[in-house]
Amino acid sequence: MKTIQVDVAVIGGGTAGMTAHRAARLDGKRVVMIESGPYGTTCARVGCMPSKLLIAAAEAAHAVAAAPAFGVFPGPVKIDGKQVMARVRSERDRFVGFVLEGVEAIPEAEKLQGHARFLAPNRLQVDDHTIVEAGSVVIATGSTPIVPPEWQAAGERVINSDAVFDWTDLPASVAVVGSGVIGLELGQALARLGVRVSLFARGTKLAQLSDPRVLQEAATVLAKELDIRFQTSVARVEKALDGAGILLTSRDGEGQEKTESFEYLLAAIGRSPNVHDIGLDAAHIELDRHGIPVYDKHTMQCGTSAIFIAGDVDNDVPLLPEAADEGRIAGDNAARYPQVTPGLRRTPLAIAFSEPQIATVGATYQQLSISHSGHFAIGSVSFSNQGRSRVMLQNQGLLRVYAEFGSKRFLGAEMIGPRAEHLGHLLAWACQAELTVPAMLEMPFYHPVIEEGVRTALRALVAHLDTEPEHVADCADCTPAP
Template sequence: MKSINVDVAVIGAGSAGMTAFRAAQSHGKHVVLIEGGPYGTTCARVGCMPSKLLIAAAEAAHAVAEAPGFGVHPGPVRVDGKAVMAWVQSERDRFVGFVVDNVHRIPDEHRLHGYARFVAEGRLQVDDHTLVNAATIVIATGSTPYVPPELSRLGKRLVTSDEVFDWNDLPASVAVVGSGVIGLELGQALHRLGVRVTVFGRGSGIAHMSDPAVVSEAVECIKEELDLRVQTRVVSATPDGDAASLTSMGADGVERVERFDFVLAATGRTPNLHHLNLKHSGLQLDTRGMPLFDPFTMRCGDSAVFIAGDVNNERPLLHEATDQGRIAGDNAGRYPEVIPGLRRAPLGIGFTDPQLAIAGSAFGTLKPGCFAIGEVRFASQGRSRVMRQNRGVLRVYGEYGTDRFLGAEMVGPRAEHLAHLLAWAAQNRMTVASMLDMPFYHPVIEEGLRTALRDLQDKLVHGLPEIERCADCTPGL
């Protein structure tokens, strides 16, 4: 077994790891990138890109189905499942190819293939071929789909979001377990492509939304089209010939048994920490075995180890992974100097129809009594009605006393674009008045945003709470 000495070892060649590698190298340090699995990020291979390809195909089918509402009557829709999946895989492989090409441009002396594990503080073993002595280490090993115990007996009838995109054809039916963003996106897309789909959500909410008014509207909008069952628990699932038999229990306590071709586990992801042998890392771990870290420096305690991306389970989104990777790699490269990096305003989007989004502070993170809420419903909003996409609600939050915009939650048309505007406003600490000073064209969806902001401004001016109820959040007291 050979032994090498490096300044920085980056474990994982995903979005966070690749960004950390480049950031550390910018300091002129000797950096090695270690990867045990196939090259190609989660986003390109099994996440953001293939899911949006499937959604795009579903949107095309849905547009044809909705055309008669405009007086346009196309012929019968025929979905060729094999052609759909061939297109998804072809484009997916193209995106993956770009990532793999970037990895292969890294000189061989800066790449190691194999699974790394700690054998001592600052010392890694990669498979059975290399010992790496590293002055600093970046952990960027990503995450893996979680499969709940009640689905573990399904064998080949069980799929995860990592495996859906390897189908060569669309099945006749799928049970989606989990009402988060991944479950809703894939479930609705498959439904629009002719698959019989039921989505099972254990709780009453969906997709990490926390504003009760938005959650209620979102559930109702999606249930108009999709068999979405919230407050429904999957009791068991077993193979049943060429299908799966799934038993569920709703809020009424009644059990139902149904058959599906496949059961898709969309119940979240778990950090890839099991290979790392962290007991030899010297790091302080929480009760789940997760290294404790500073979210602004990505440093684990007072060690020379940094952690970035989905593996730390803080904000498992691509743009957050790259930001964290940049911070971790920069600090690993400049170590022992460690400085806080830029953490941007929270931004999360679900590409359902209507779309879901959280920008800035979510409702559930705000202190009751310290903020006002402005609202617009899209049922009568001009551009939304023109497009026949007039469903949903936008709720915006502003701080009493400062008039500062705090954040928003929404379900509605073009939410991906509204959310970006609102995240920028939150990050720049804009006031509601300054946001209303911005130009608004006509007719556009953004006019709905203006309506919500006007409603919010009126409540901030006229609805200041009693001082004794909010003495810690009103400036000047």
């Protein structure tokens, strides 16, 4: 077994790990990146890119089906599942190829293949071939989809979202368990491509929404085309007698059970950080009750140690832009340790590519209800009669915007509506710039565009701000925690 000395060791070669490696290298440090699996990020291989390819195919099918409402009659829709999945896999491989080109550009001396475990805070063992002694370490080991063992016992037809993108054809039916972003996006896309889909949600949540009115609108709109079973849990999962599928027994809120057959069960109930097999006990850092290292989200430092963390493994916000930002901050600080400084944390922005799209910006309704109880105003707009939305026959959804009494500073928004990905970016920029609502209303709005709906909501928000409760002064000290 050989021993190498480096300034910074990065465990993980995904988005966070590659960004941390690059940041530390730019600081002139000797760096090694350790990866136990195939190179290529979660986003490129099994996440944001292949899912959007499947969604794009579903949108094309839906556009043809919706065309008669415009007086356009294209004829019967035929969906070739093999061709759909062939394009998904081909383009997925192309995106992975771009990532691999970046990996190949890294000098061989700066890459190690194998599983890393801590032997001490500054000492790692990689498989049975290398000891790495490092001045500092970045943990960027990512996460793994959760599939309960009792479900796995039903056989290979119980899958996680990663397996979807290796299909060579579309199945006849899928039970999607979980109403988060992944379950909602894949469930609706498969349904639009002719797959019989039932989506099971233990509660009443959808995607990342927390505003009760937006949630209610989302449930109403999405249920028009998707079989969503709210407040329904999975009681049992069994292999079908013919071995060609699974039998799922669900239990609704009243305790009633129902058994149905599906070709596949897609578990979309969350992801588990990959922290439980890397020897954290030898790292001598504080762990929370889930076994995740306790860290400062502005520096990504674990306590006062020379160990930093970034990406999905920290169990915070499992999104590629967040992983990249965290990787950059962790890599910079690992390279400069013990001179650790806060890095740029951008305004939170999360998007679900359902139809209509769902977006949250800045502080959520749930967060503000705690940090700003009684101190924030709300404005809203329905897209049902919004001009451009009606033109496109996409006139459904709701936008709710939030601002602080006194300062009138824009705080955040939650929405389901047409082209919410663009509205979300517009509002995220305003939030990060700390604009007031009156200042936002001074910005240009063209006609006719979806963004006019934002102006309507902001006008309603100003009207609410002008009815400021008497007990609220200037609120200069009641801004959300950073």
